[in-house]
Amino acid sequence: MRKKVSTVRYWLFKSEPDAFSISDLARTRAVLWDGVRNYQVRNLLRDEIREGDRALFYHSSTKEVGVVGEMAVVGGAVTDPLQFDPKSQYYDPKSTKEAPRWLAVTVRYVRTFPRLVPLPMLRSDPALSGMQILERGNRLSITAVTKAQYDRIIRLGTMKR
DNA sequence: GCCAACGTTGGC
DNA sequence: GCCAACGTTGGC
Numbered sequence: 001m002r003k004k005v006s007t008v009r010y011w012l013f014k015s016e017p018d019a020f021s022i023s024d025l026a027r028t029r030a031v032l033w034d035g036v037r038n039y040q041v042r043n044l045l046r047d048e049i050r051e052g053d054r055a056l057f058y059h060s061s062t063k064e065v066g067v068v069g070e071m072a073v074v075g076g077a078v079t080d081p082l083q084f085d086p087k088s089q090y091y092d093p094k095s096t097k098e099a100p101r102w103l104a105v106t107v108r109y110v111r112t113f114p115r116l117v118p119l120p121m122l123r124s125d126p127a128l129s130g131m132q133i134l135e136r137g138n139r140l141s142i143t144a145v146t147k148a149q150y151d152r153i154i155r156l157g158t159m160k161r
Numbered sequence: 162g163c164c165a166a167c168g169t170t171g172g173c
Numbered sequence: 174g175c176c177a178a179c180g181t182t183g184g185c
Contacts, residue, residue, distance in 0.1 A: 016183090038168080061183050119184080137166045139182050 010150040011055040012133055014141045022057045022068045025109045034080045034104040035090045041142045045077045045103040056153055066118040067153050075106030113157030127152045
């Protein structure tokens with residue numbers, strides 16, 4: 001029997017800290033990353049993001065915008081239960097249990113950086129040029145990151161500067 | 162709170 | 174299937 005080859009991939013997950021911050025994540029063991037309501041991102045959850053992948057945690061729409069830490073994907077895509085909850089802001093009346101529209105993966109806290117890596121620092125770092133989140137008009141809440149970009153951001157978040 | 166940029170909806 | 178109108182995102 002042939003051993004299944006599985007490559008770790010790297011991602012950047014955005015969240016508004018007022019809704020869910022890395023401190024909130026740090027208080028839990030693992031959490032379902034729910035509320036994704038964009039088809040491109042849904043397709044990433046369905047087709048690309050796997051257990052064992054790594055992800056940067058990014059705080060958006062807040063005073064200090066930037067990458068704040070690291071987490072791990074510990075569970076593959078499942079049906080996002082919030083789409084069936086009429087009281088949830090993520091309720092989708094057009095989704096059905098027979099053909100659910102929206103998915104979610106489970107993530108686990110890895111660490112909070114000693115220093116937030118601010119968006120302007122990402123923009124000005126030549127090693128990070130071309131990163132998807134920095135592209136004009138990008139609005140996806142999950143974007144791909146190369147291993148080199150990932151490692152560079154870990155370094156920026158942990159090195160003295 | 163402004164607004165650019167993008168996504169979604171629905172009439173035709 | 175086009176596209177105008179509307180909604181949302183997210184930096185500033």
